[in-house]
Amino acid sequence: xxxxxxxxxxxxxxxxxxxxxxxxxxxxxxxxxxxxxxxxxxxxxxxxxxxxxxxxxxxxxxxxxxxxxxxxxxxxxxxxxxxxxxxxxxxxxxxxxxxxxxxxxxxxxxxxxxxxxxxxxxxxxxxxxxxxxxxxxxxxxxxxxxxxxxxxxxxxxxxxxxxxxxxxxxxxxxxxxxxxxxxxxxxxxxxxxxxxxxxxxxxxxxxxxxxxxxxxxxxxxxxxxxxxxxxxxxxxxxxxxxxxxxxxxxxxxxxxxxxxxxxxxxxxxxxxxxxxxxxxxxxxxxxxxxxxxxxxxxxxxxxxxxxxxxxxxxxxxxxxxxxxxxxxxxxxxxxxxxxxxxxxxxxxxxxxxxxxxxxxxxxxxxxxxxxxxxxxxxxxxxxxxxxxxxxxxxxxxxxxxxxxxxxxxxxxxxxxxxxxxxxxxxxxxxxxxxxxxxxxxxxxxxxxx
Numbered sequence: 247x248x249x250x251x252x253x254x255x256x257x258x259x260x261x262x263x264x265x266x267x268x269x270x271x272x273x274x275x276x277x278x279x280x281x282x283x284x285x286x287x288x289x290x291x292x293x294x295x296x297x298x299x300x301x302x303x304x305x306x307x308x309x310x311x312x313x314x315x316x317x318x319x320x321x322x323x324x325x326x327x328x329x330x331x332x333x334x335x336x337x338x339x340x341x342x343x344x345x346x347x348x349x350x351x352x353x354x355x356x357x358x359x360x361x362x363x364x365x366x367x368x369x370x371x372x373x374x375x376x377x378x379x380x381x382x383x384x385x386x387x388x389x390x391x392x393x394x395x396x397x398x399x400x401x402x403x404x405x406x407x408x409x410x411x412x413x414x415x416x417x418x419x420x421x422x423x424x425x426x427x428x429x430x431x432x433x434x435x436x437x438x439x440x441x442x443x444x445x446x447x448x449x450x451x452x453x454x455x456x457x458x459x460x461x462x463x464x465x466x467x468x469x470x471x472x473x474x475x476x477x478x479x480x481x482x483x484x485x486x487x488x489x490x491x492x493x494x495x496x497x498x499x500x501x502x503x504x505x506x507x508x509x510x511x512x513x514x515x516x517x518x519x520x521x522x523x524x525x526x527x528x529x530x531x532x533x534x535x536x537x538x539x540x541x542x543x544x545x546x547x548x549x550x551x552x553x554x555x556x557x558x559x560x561x562x563x564x565x566x567x568x569x570x571x572x573x574x575x576x577x578x579x580x581x582x583x584x585x586x587x588x589x590x591x592x593x594x595x596x597x598x599x600x601x602x603x604x605x606x607x608x609x610x611x612x613x614x615x616x617x618x619x620x621x622x623x624x625x626x627x628x629x630x631x632x633x634x635x636x637x638x639x640x641x642x643x644x645x646x647x648x649x650x651x652x653x654x655x656x657x658x659x660x661x662x663x664x665x666x667x668x669x670x671x672x673x674x675x676x677x678x679x680x681x682x683x684x685x686x687x688x689x690x691x692x693x694x695x
Contacts, residue, residue, distance in 0.1 A: 270502065270503035271500060271501065271502055271503070272459060272460075272463070272500070272501040273498070273499075273500055273501070274457040274458055274459055274498065274499060275438060275458050275459055275460040276438075276458050277455055277456065277457050277458070277498075278411075278412075278455070278456050278458070279453050279454070279455055279456070280409045280410065280411055280443075280453065280454055280456050281453045282407035282408055282409050282448070282451055282452075282453070282454070283360055283407070283408040283409075283410065284405070284406075284407055284408075284451055285358075285359075285405060285406045285407075285408070286404075286405050287403060287404060287405065288341075288343065288352060288354065288402055288403045288404065288406065289352055289354050289358065289403075290354075290358055294354040294355065294357075294358035295354070295355060296352075296353060296354070297339070297340045297341075297342060297353035297354050297355055298350060298353055299313075299314065299315050299316055299317060299340075299342050299350075299353055300312060300313035300314045300315060300316060300335070300342060300344065300350060300676075300678075301313060301344065301348060301349055301350040302348070303347055303348030303349065304348075306632075306633050306634070306679075307631055307632060307633065308685075309631065309633060309679055309680065309681065309685075310347075310348060310679070310680040310682075311348075311633050311634070311677050311678070311679050312344065312348030312677070312678050313675070313676065313677060313678070314326070314335045314337070314342070314664055314675075314676035314677065314678050315335065315337040315339060315340075315342070315674075315675070315676050316675050316676070317339060318337055318338065318339060318666075318673055318674040318675065318676070319338075319673050319674065320640050320641070320642055320644055320645060320646065320672065320673065320674055321338060321644055321645075321646040321674070322337045322338055322339070322646065322648065322666060322673075322674035322675075322676065323337055323338050323363065323364055323365060323419075323646045323647050323648065324336070324337050324648060324649075324650060324664045324665075324666060324674075324676045325337075325365050325366055325367040325378070325647075325650040325664065326367060326650050326652060326662060326663075326664045326678060327367035327368050327369040327376055327377075327378070327652060327655070328346070328369060328652055328653075328654045328655055328656070328660075328662050329369035329371060329374070329376065329400055329654070329655030329656055330369070330374070330376075330399070330400030330401050330402065330655070330656070331345070331346060331400075331401075331656065332344065332345065332346070332351065332401070332402055332403075333345070333346060333348075333662070333678065334367060334369070334376055334378075334402045335664065335676075335678065336356075336365035336367050336378055337365065337676070338356070338363045338364070338365070339355070339356065340353060340354055340355040340356045340357075340358075341353065341354055341356060341358075341359070341365075341378075343402050343403060344678070346680070348678070351403070352403060356380055359380055359393060359395050359406070359408055360380065360382070360391070360393040360408050360410055361380065361382050361393070362379075362380025362381050362382045362391075362392075362393050363380065363381060363382075363383075363419060364379075364380070364381050364418075364419025364420070364647070365378050365379065365380055366378060366379055366419075366420075366421055366422040366538075367422075367650070367652075368422060368423070368424055368468055368652075369400075369652070369655035370424045370426075370445065370655075371470070371655040371656075371658065372426040372469075372472045373426065373445050373446075373449055374399065374400040375396050375397045375398070375399070375400065375445070375448075375449050376396070376397040376400070376402050377394070377395065377396045377397070377422065377424065377429060377448075378394075378395055378422070379392055379393060379394050379395070379420070379422045379431060380392075380393045380395070381393070381413075381416070381419045381420070383416070388414055389410075389412045389413075389414055390412070390413050390414050390415075390416050391410035391411060391412055391413065392410075392411045392413050392416065392420070392431060392441075393408050393409070393410050393411075394408070394409045394411060394422070394429065394431065394443070394448070395407065395408040395409075396409075396429070396445070396448035396449055397449075398449055398450075398451065400655075405451075407448055407449075407450075407451040409443065409448060409454055409456070411431075411441060411443075411456050413433065413436065413438075415436045415437050415438070416433045416435070416436045416439075417433055417434060417435025417436045418433065418434050418435055419647075420432050420433040420434060420439075421465045421466055421537070421538070422466060423465070423466025423467045423468055423469065423476060423477075423478075423539070424445065424466070424468060424469055424476065425445075425469035425472075425473055425474060425475055425476035425477070426445070426469065426472050426473060426474050427444060427445060427446075427474040427475075427476070427493065428442045428443070428444060428445060428474075428475075428476040428491060428499070429442065429443055429444075429445050429448060429476075430442045430463075430466035430476045430478065430491065431466065432462055432463060432464065432465055432466055432478070433462075434462075434535075437460070437461075438458045438459065438460060438461075439459075439461055439462040439463075440458070440459040440461075440462055440463040440464075440466075440478070441456050441457060441458045441459065442456075442457050442459075442476065442491055442499050443455065443456045443457070457498065457499050459501060462480065463478040463480075463489050463491070463501055464478035464479045464480030464487055464488075464489055465478060465479050465480065465535065465536060465539060466478055466539075467479055467539040467540065467541045467546060468538065468539065468540045468541065468652075469541045470540055470541055470542045470592075470594070470653065470658070471541045471542060471543070471544065473541070474492070474493065475490040475491060475492045475493075476490065476491050477489070477490045477504075477539075477541050477546065477567060478490070478491070478501075479536070479539050479546055479548070479565075481509075481514075481534065481535055481550075482506075484508050484509065484510075484514075485506055485507060485508055485509065486505070486506075486507055486509050486565060486570050486572075487503070487505070487506050487570075488503075488504040488505045488506075488546065488565075488567065488570050489501055489502065489503055489504055490502055490504055504567070504568065504569075504570070505568070505569050505570030506570070507569070507570035507571065509572060511561075511572075511575070513552040513553065513554050513559065513561055513577065514534060514552060515534065515552060515553040516533065516534050516552075516553060517531035517532060517533075517534070517551040517552055517553050517554075517557075517558035517559070517584075517586070518531065518553055518556060518557070518558060519531060519643060520557075520558050520584035520586055520605050520606070521584075521605070521606060521607040522605055522606075522607070522609075522610055522611070522639045522640065522668075523606075523607060523608050523609050523610055523639060524639060525639040527639060527640065527641060527642065527643075528643060529586070529605060529611065529640050529642075529643060529644075529645045530586075530643050530644055530645045530646075531551050531558035531584060531586040531587070531645075532550075532551030532558070532586050532587040532588060532645075532649075533550070533551060534550045534551065534552050535550065536548035536549065536550050536589075536590075537588075537589050537647050537649065537650075538589050538590070538650070538651070538652075540590065540591065540592050540653075541567060542592045542593075542594065542596065543594070543596055544566070544567050544568065545564045545565060545566060545567055545573060546564075546565045546566075546567050547562070547563065547564050547565075547590055547592045547598065548562070548563060548565075548590055549561065549562040549563075549588040549589060549590040549600050549602075550562075550563075550588065551585070551586055551587065551588055551602075554577065554579045555579075555581075557579070557580070557581075557583075557584050558584040558585060558586050559577060559578060559579035559580075559584075559585055560577070560578040560579075560585040560586075560588045560600060560602045561575065561576070561577050561578075562575070562576045562578075562588075562590055562598070562600050562627075563575050563576075573624075574624040574625045575625055576600075576618075576625045576626060576627050578600065578602070578616060578627055578630070582606065583604055583605070583606040583609075584604065584605055584606055585602050585603070585604055585614070586602060586603050586604075586605060586611075586645070587602060587603050587645060587646075587647070587648045587649045587665075587666070588600060588601060588602040588649055589601050589602075589649045589650055589651040589663070590651055591651035591652050591653050591661045591662065591663065592653065592661075593653050593654075593658055593659045593660070593661060593683065594653075594658040594659065595620050595659065595683070596620035597617065597618065597619050597620050597659075597661065597683070597686050598617060598618050598620075598627075598661075599615055599616075599617045599651055599661040599662075599663055599681050600615060600616050600617065600627065600651070601613075601614070601615045601649050601650070601651040601663035601664070601665055601679075602614055602615070602649060602665070603648065603649065603665055603666060603667070604630075604632075605636070609635075609636065610635075610636030610637060610638055610639055610667075610668045611636045611640065611645065611666065611667060611668040612632065612634055612635050612636040612667055612668075613632075613633050613634040613665030613666065613667050613677050613679075614630050614631065614632060614633065614665065615630075615631050615633065615651075615663050615665070615679060615681070616628055616629065616630045616631065617631075617661065617681060617686065619686055619687075619689070628689075633665070633677055633679050634665070634667045634677045635667065636667045636668040636669075637667075637668065637669055637670050638668050638669055638670040638671055638672045638673075639668065639672050640668050640672040640673075640674075641672050645666070645674075646666075646674070648665070648666035648674060649663070649664070649665055649666070650663065650664045651663040651664075657683070659683035660680060660681065660682050660683050661680075661681040661683075661686075662678065662679065662680055662681070663678075663679050663681070664676055664677070664678045664679075665677055665679070
């Protein structure tokens with residue numbers, strides 16, 4: 247009788263394990279084939295009207311700084327990607343190519359890439375391609391396509407393929423990520439909130455199979471490590487969730503839950519709105535959900551804006567990609583000011599740049615960054631570097647995804663960031679900053695924040 251009970255118990259336990267495995271493994275909800283819009287050159291052989299923005303390289307506090315977009319509103323949403331000897335810059339108004347010295351090369355409206363807003367950019371060093379998305383939510387057909395564009399080479403001036411993926415129930419602009427094999431995209435809202443496609447198809451300009459997943463897998467990660475699998479990360483209440491999409495034997499993607507682990511962080515709530523100088527109008531400080539994440543040296547790295555004793559602070563993390571364990575966490579905070587709208591970049595040496603903006607009742611939104619060498623004490627960051635000054639107050643709460651930070655795809659060492667500043671009219675202007683690896687190497691330890 248006891249043996250029978252034990253057998254029943256074992257069978258029940260096996261059933262529970264099988265159900266758990268099934269619930270931790272997701273397959274696409276549906277697929278569709280998307281034919282690309284091909285362009286033989288970035289500016290469509292000169293047919294796209296020129297958009298000349300930025301440049302003006304200069305040294306600020308010892309760093310190369312040059313202007314990006316200067317014609318934005320409060321929701322300029324600036325991003326950059328660096329590779330092939332160029333800096334590709336995107337905003338809600340269009341795209342611009344610069345040399346790494348900060349010289350203007352070429353620029354066009356986003357309408358030349360099938361239109362859209364909320365660009366997120368990347369340079370995939372494994373496949374030597376640039377990529378970005380633009381989301382159109384106002385089309386009369388209500389298709390609301392996400393236009394995923396991928397260059398055919400590492401020269402952004404050359405040929406591109408744009409895949410308009412229908413997303414009729416999509417909500418708000420999403421995030422993009424990549425691995426050696428996959429490109430992934432996720433919305434913050436909607437029924438089908440995640441899709442993936444193969445980079446090889448997009449690079450070659452072939453019709454691409456797009457795989458849609460029900461619900462959300464999390465925010466896609468920049469796969470600097472060069473894994474075939476693409477990772478997704480999500481903050482779910484008190485947990486960090488890590489998932490990865492891998493290729494099954496039949497060539498289709500399968501999503502596997504990697505870890506679901508309590509983070510036990512003291513500061514994790516959404517940051518409060520931040521005051522500005524000479525106005526009662528406050529501005530958005532950003533989001534506890536990261537705007538970009540990086541897979542580097544088997545860790546997932548990101549920064550976030552959080553509520554720290556009633557002010558907005560910037561918090562950054564290194565998380566083990568295999569089990570979700572936090573390896574180090576740092577906090578950039580102040581009792582007198584607010585740090586908002588943050589992104590993070592990390593290089594192959596595990597040096598880190600954290601980009602953000604500063605604002606308080608005595609100043610306007612102004613661009614900042616801080617960095618750390620991999621050999622610095624865990625969880626510490628060096629002094630904050632000021633790379634511009636805001637000169638006017640924004641006239642509304644929205645301050646958008648106004649930050650981008652990336653590694654140089656050509657050497658995997660130099661770090662770059664783009665940050666917004668508020669001009670005299672309260673509109674968003676941008677500055678692009680290079681942090682060379684040789685400067686990181688030479689710097690002696692400075693005061694930590």
